[in-house]
Amino acid sequence: MKPVQGTPAKPKSSARQAVGELRRLIFEGELSAGSNHLESELADRLNMSRTPVREAVLMLEAQGLLEVRPRKGVRILPVSADDMREIYDVVTELESLAAESAAKAGYTNDDLTLLSETITAMDNALSREDREAWAEADDRFHAELVRLGRNSRIQSIVAMLADQVRRARALTLYLRPLPLKSNEDHRAVLDAIQRGDAATARRIHHAHRTHARGVIIELLERHRLHNL
Amino acid sequence: MKPVQGTPAKPKSSARQAVGELRRLIFEGELSAGSNHLESELADRLNMSRTPVREAVLMLEAQGLLEVRPRKGVRILPVSADDMREIYDVVTELESLAAESAAKAGYTNDDLTLLSETITAMDNALSREDREAWAEADDRFHAELVRLGRNSRIQSIVAMLADQVRRARALTLYLRPLPLKSNEDHRAVLDAIQRGDAATARRIHHAHRTHARGVIIELLERHRLHNL
């Protein structure tokens, strides 16, 4: 069996560095949703000229994180509850397919070590009530699941959308009860993959994501978190 | 019910013009898969300076049509049978979801006029054995179906991937029998949407795309069309 490979990280150029920096600034809220920023302003902030910033902005626009509006500045796109619905629908379908494919791939327990570890990490985080750690491990679970699905298009699409989901989850992380039951699903999915039961892997994961979607949407709407 | 809207076309700048031109050159085979091209060469070809070309290339890279390899030139990405498998898997899932959503949306016959027309157009094209016209109408059917699904993320993802599918289909269009049966599926999907039968719409469309996937992959492999 061929080794499963992730996305090879491209080397450092100012432009790619700018991509990373801008993403960080967006996720940390330094650049808040809806806010406008001139290219020159961002260039100053990142200590580089307009050119690489501009290139970075173009790439981020292609990924749907922001929007360039000539003479208005680049606008960090707010993520509404409706957006989150759309995003979750896509992620749900593609991850479920990945789970199905992973189950069909006939992985050995060894191949599934990483996935299994993330579940353990979530258990640990939950017992400590460490939500941040849980979220981080949950991200790793989903990323690893998608990786095991062995479809590079799905990997990059989901990775892109996961960025947006992360923004919304950051807001709601402390607004909801600890996701104690969620790990049952994770284990069930892992188990189905181990058994090669593709239909079950798909079904459980689909239900899992659909449930998560409902929770987050409800929170966003209840707390009027319509932007970001 | 709110009107369904497509993607508004952005105005023309040299960079966006370059995006369009480069895409055209790629689809028409002027820039063949696997070939390398220097930025300066492309700039000459498009009669503009390197800057807008560079920006266009960056955007196209983000869309997965090409790859920039410093000092090697930009490389038009070949699309292998394996790539096509990946692409079809994604498109199948997302379009099927769109069909399901469309069925749930409760569209009137009026809303479905466009979709219906594409089916008629395919029938006409088939009776004339006009494969090009059939392909064009088929594209319209799928685009319209996705539009009716009302998920802008799905729309842009599928549109992106459809570009790649089109490249492969161009090669195989004359290598296979006329897709006489395919329109049965289209009608069945339309019918299910009209009836609001989401499960059927999804199921039929999924099977339809899965079948298409099999046909095209088989052709690509049988004719050793491993690149482009």
Place this chain on the structure above:
DNA sequence: GCATTTATTTGCGTATGCATTAATCAATGC
């Protein structure tokens, strides 16, 4: 005081120049 026109500012899109650095080629040593 309001509207319309004119002037001014300013951000963007593109062009161009330059330094960096990878790739190629030459030359020398073994």
Place this chain on the structure above:
DNA sequence: GCATTGATTAATGCATACGCAAATAAATGC
């Protein structure tokens, strides 16, 4: 003859410059 190292070339990545057009401010007419 082959390999290793040094020199040369050349494409990229970034900075900078500039003109245009849009947005804003000012000014004039009513």
